[in-house]
Amino acid sequence: MSPSEKPEPKFRRRANARPDEVLDAALALFIDQGFARTSVDQVAQRAGISKGAVYLYFPSKEAILAGLVNRTIAPLTDALFDNISRHQGDPRPAIEQFLRMMGKVLTDKRNRAVPLIVIHEAPAAPEIATLFRTAVLDRAIPALSTLLAQGVEGGHIRPIDPELTARTVIGPILAHIIFYEIFGIEPEGGFHLDHLIENHLLILNAGLEPQKG
Amino acid sequence: MSPSEKPEPKFRRRANARPDEVLDAALALFIDQGFARTSVDQVAQRAGISKGAVYLYFPSKEAILAGLVNRTIAPLTDALFDNISRHQGDPRPAIEQFLRMMGKVLTDKRNRAVPLIVIHEAPAAPEIATLFRTAVLDRAIPALSTLLAQGVEGGHIRPIDPELTARTVIGPILAHIIFYEIFGIEPEGGFHLDHLIENHLLILNAGLEPQKG
């Protein structure tokens, strides 16, 4: 208690990094306990601010989740999806590239967490589900479908239903993540999303090969 | 108060019919509103009994869900999974049969509902997730893996990682259901899980074909 010791100020620094800090805290907590079981108080405490301060940046608890989704979604540019849907010729290299990119992104647990939370909370927060759908699924599925349809038309791949095949393309990744994150099922070799994707591509590429004769 | 005063009712509600009625009520409600937003009161009312009576049969709200999961799981006999894992020769017919059976079962919304609820509630009710995993996933995935490993060994299918390929087998169905049920995404032709499965099998069968030469 020497006079030189600076007394803790009641109010901490002012940061305009605050919203991001709140999101960081929220994400960590949501991953641990889920959205519903995390209180705003906990988020605030973990972010090192008061509950009231959280409401300075986010008008509601749900808005925090929306912020999280938005932050995760933001890097998904139109260019990304346009590239896929505008691809000409054999779709398989484009699919490979797409899946490997997904693999890279989703290898980071923090990126996997957001879609999972959305899935968990969809019944309680349908607007968030819509937000995610609009920003991700409604762009990715049509892009893949277009890519595949073009491949069928050009005879580059076997004639399949493009829209349904999009589920064959993406589904295994979804299953892998859900098995691991929700049910704690880990393959012998570990989570390694890249392994899954390479194995999946092996089958997918061969499976799409046009029949001879 | 002699026993002759009150005539025995001709039909007395058998107490052991009650738990099932509760589960029926709960399932209908959970499908409609989700587990979290359904109150025990609602379940009781729909089952035609009092809230207190529900607790006579189930010690907690979560136990109702567990009961639901158990009832849904019960038909999955060991024989079913044994058949798959003991299959010899080309695994593809067995996979076809397995997927078509899944397709039949999961075409009924009531059967889709339980796994979906489990997924939604997993963070809040991990024991239920475990229950489901143990009874379903921990049996289905190894069975498929064994089946595939045997196929690889016998040269009936291309050399792939059996455990990871199990995700390629199942994943598209999971994706289809999640897209539809959670995000409201319906393919142009409608939900039709059987279409999805036939399209998927087309690719999968070709994709597993052993390479010539």
Place this chain on the structure above:
Amino acid sequence: MSPSEKPEPKFRRRANARPDEVLDAALALFIDQGFARTSVDQVAQRAGISKGAVYLYFPSKEAILAGLVNRTIAPLTDALFDNISRHQGDPRPAIEQFLRMMGKVLTDKRNRAVPLIVIHEAPAAPEIATLFRTAVLDRAIPALSTLLAQGVEGGHIRPIDPELTARTVIGPILAHIIFYEIFGIEPEGGFHLDHLIENHLLILNAGLEPQKG
């Protein structure tokens, strides 16, 4: 702590008098502290039940107030207002009777309290204000207006505007109560609403006397 002492049961008696007990508790508290400054917790405590139990009977805090208004309003039968508006001949005896009845009712502090609370809370609870208006003012003012109009037409009283005169009839009572209850202003002789009314009637009766010639 003798064994014969009955341990306090956790749950008290079940009464269907409960809603009324809640209203009693609420009224006392609202008189003391006002509606806004009274918490549901306080109401519950005063009623000797838990907060949750209050919500068993009233879906919201505002509903408690509505219940209070309704209970106070209930005795005002249609017959009462019909009597006034159907009166024929000199309106003054009817007015006398009406004001004296009001005086009797409003001499009870508990009856005065409800309109006052409504006035205080009108900006925060406009539906309650509407409830009160519909049940009381929209019946009393037209009844008085009709009575006065008939009196004017029959030449029993001086030609005045019936609707505005209704305010002259009622206003002094309102002023008396507001001065006393809100501002703590007490006439030298004490609150005595009946004195006020007699004095008011003296002036009112003379003031309505038709001009001679």
Place this chain on the structure above:
Amino acid sequence: MSPSEKPEPKFRRRANARPDEVLDAALALFIDQGFARTSVDQVAQRAGISKGAVYLYFPSKEAILAGLVNRTIAPLTDALFDNISRHQGDPRPAIEQFLRMMGKVLTDKRNRAVPLIVIHEAPAAPEIATLFRTAVLDRAIPALSTLLAQGVEGGHIRPIDPELTARTVIGPILAHIIFYEIFGIEPEGGFHLDHLIENHLLILNAGLEPQKG
């Protein structure tokens, strides 16, 4: 930082104009939304200053209301009330003048607003009620009482209780305003406070007329 570096702005906001601007903003907001549902932030924003700055001029939200009451009250000089209480002879012309003046003042919604807010907030802010009472009611009622008492004594009006009659004089105006502002009850001809007053005076003047014989 020499004084010459920063040129004096030609027009500098005079700090002492600020409190009045705050009051203006507050009044407008209070009329619109009521005192309780107006936040200090809103007042600050409307006044074009920061929330903190409001607290430079007013130590609390309640103090803003007090300031508003004071500003409204200020024009009520002692002379005004002295005139009334010192009046000799028939009190009726003085009462007429008084009521017409009230009518003029209260025809402006902004002037009606302050007493109404005081009435609404009295349970939450008793000191403000006291402030209003002391400055207005404790001067007006005695003044009227004195005036009436003198009129009775001089035989200019019928023998009535002066203090209670003061309520008969003022009450109809209060009723008219409360009916209109709080309950939204408008006479057929519109609010027109002056009509109410003229009608009231007709009755009042006749009602105070000393009895013949």
Place this chain on the structure above:
DNA sequence: AATGAATGAGTTTTCATTCAT
């Protein structure tokens, strides 16, 4: 066995007020 009245812990949200800058 059955009821349903009662409990009470838990959560989001608001906002007057403070104070570091």
Place this chain on the structure above:
DNA sequence: GATGAATGAAAACTCATTCAT
């Protein structure tokens, strides 16, 4: 003087669970 970020206390409401009857 002025700002506005931050605080923290308060309060309504929900509902799984309990238990007297």
